[in-house]
Amino acid sequence: MPASPVFPHTLTDSIGFFAVLVLARVFHLWILACDAYYFGIYSDLARLIRNIFQMRPYARQLSLDLPSGQSAFLWGPRKVGKSTLLARRFPDSKRFDLLDTRKLIQYTREPWTFRQEVLALPEAQRRRPIIVDEVQKAPAILDEVHRLIESEGISFILCGSSARKLKRGRANLLGGRAWRFHLQPLSWREIPEFDLTRALNRGLVPAHYDSGAHRRTLDGYLNDYLKEEVFDEGLTRNAAAFSRFFDALGFSHGEIVNFSSLARDCGVDSKTVKEYFQILDDMLLGSMIEPYAKRRSRTVITRAPKFYLFDVGVAGHLTGRGIEREQGPDFGRALEHFILMELLAYRGYSEADFPIRFWRTRSGLEVDFVLGAAGQVAIEVKGGRVRQNDFNGLHAYSAEHEPASALIVCAEPTPRRVGAIDMLPWQAFLEKLWSGDLTRHL
Numbered sequence: 001m002p003a004s005p006v007f008p009h010t011l012t013d014s015i016g017f018f019a020v021l022v023l024a025r026v027f028h029l030w031i032l033a034c035d036a037y038y039f040g041i042y043s044d045l046a047r048l049i050r051n052i053f054q055m056r057p058y059a060r061q062l063s064l065d066l067p068s069g070q071s072a073f074l075w076g077p078r079k080v081g082k083s084t085l086l087a088r089r090f091p092d093s094k095r096f097d098l099l100d101t102r103k104l105i106q107y108t109r110e111p112w113t114f115r116q117e118v119l120a121l122p123e124a125q126r127r128r129p130i131i132v133d134e135v136q137k138a139p140a141i142l143d144e145v146h147r148l149i150e151s152e153g154i155s156f157i158l159c160g161s162s163a164r165k166l167k168r169g170r171a172n173l174l175g176g177r178a179w180r181f182h183l184q185p186l187s188w189r190e191i192p193e194f195d196l197t198r199a200l201n202r203g204l205v206p207a208h209y210d211s212g213a214h215r216r217t218l219d220g221y222l223n224d225y226l227k228e229e230v231f232d233e234g235l236t237r238n239a240a241a242f243s244r245f246f247d248a249l250g251f252s253h254g255e256i257v258n259f260s261s262l263a264r265d266c267g268v269d270s271k272t273v274k275e276y277f278q279i280l281d282d283m284l285l286g287s288m289i290e291p292y293a294k295r296r297s298r299t300v301i302t303r304a305p306k307f308y309l310f311d312v313g314v315a316g317h318l319t320g321r322g323i324e325r326e327q328g329p330d331f332g333r334a335l336e337h338f339i340l341m342e343l344l345a346y347r348g349y350s351e352a353d354f355p356i357r358f359w360r361t362r363s364g365l366e367v368d369f370v371l372g373a374a375g376q377v378a379i380e381v382k383g384g385r386v387r388q389n390d391f392n393g394l395h396a397y398s399a400e401h402e403p404a405s406a407l408i409v410c411a412e413p414t415p416r417r418v419g420a421i422d423m424l425p426w427q428a429f430l431e432k433l434w435s436g437d438l439t440r441h442l
Helices: 011-034 043-053 082-089 101-109 112-119 141-152 164-168 196-202 214-232 239-252 259-266 270-282 312-319 329-349 388-401 426-434
Strands: 071-075 095-097 130-133 156-160 178-182 286-289 306-309 356-360 366-371 377-381 405-410 416-418 421-425
Touching (some): 082 130, 082 156, 141 156, 196 214, 196 329, 214 312, 239 259, 239 270, 239 306, 239 312, 259 270, 270 286, 270 306, 286 329, 286 356, 306 312, 312 329, 329 356, 329 366, 329 426, 366 388, 377 388, 388 405, 388 421
Parallel strands (some): 071 156, 071 178, 095 130, 130 156, 405 421
Antiparallel strands (some): 286 306, 356 366
8 A cells, every 4th residue: 555645635634734834833933032042951843943944055156067077176164065065966976975984984994995886886877976075084085086087087076174184194186187166154145135143143154054043053063073073183183282272263363363372372382383273274164364565564564364264153153252233343353254254255156366365564554355466456344333544554555555446344334435445335345246346456
């Protein structure tokens, strides 16, 4: 006898079915109002209901249009949506998931069995890109991938959250046979009905932005992934020192990095602190923004970089920041970080190879972001009401470098022009960025 259908097939069943949906929605809204972060007994149920009603597909800006036979690496931090993107873009492709412990052990001990399994696939599947998820966990299979590309013409999409283990182990990175892609957290352009305050508090990792219990989700992400992943991968031997470094990072995030001061706080030397930053960079968990200077100068900072984590919500949780209104120093710092995330996403997805740097004098005049090899675009980000002295950094930079475009990005509702400086609401700035108009001079 065939199984009964899941969906309602009579009027009575329909009323009951939709009544359940309505009740679930009411309970979902009640939990939202109460904030499930403070619940114990209902937290799992709350998370389940939120996953049903709140998780939504996002039209990602990253293009993965590969010519026939072309392989690729897809990198990105955990949970930014790599697997989801690949499942939608290549729904019929064979997928090998190295989070499967049994498979991981097998391919680590006997990597040639991976090649044997690929060759045993039906021909139709071998003609499509074969996806390998978390490839950094089993570097040895990359030799097998190389052989399959060369001898069989099979293409692969190799997905991972860190290339550091592959580089340190001198793994086979396919010698230019695979294109490189980097998936960022969500961008403004990818989110319908974008909510800035929500983005600054929760961040733009899809599951965090959609979560109704974002504090707990962010806390788990910081402790279970950002710290423990480093230890699990064996990337540092001194777990206590790295943990102290990560905690101290909250006090210097988005500021000029003082390696000596951080080293004292962590109980290690400056060289080790630089290595810790390199670990975060290799694991795609942050970016160093270098200072801009045409030439060495006593008046302009030319060496010390700034460091930003990959996500504004993760950084906010680490620093203990909470944004309630679009004003104040915390809002300004979070908005600056968000604008950097948009610049990085646009640069990556548009395949525009322009540097992003900052400019600062020793007297304290500063421009948050300078774009282009010759510094053609200067951007200052301000939270709250823009005052006359907020233009000083751009005036000083413009007098010395004559950029093609100088802008203040802010939360004020109306664009203005003050001399040669355009003051844009953040929404207007992002329209200008994603349309390509901002970077046409680069």
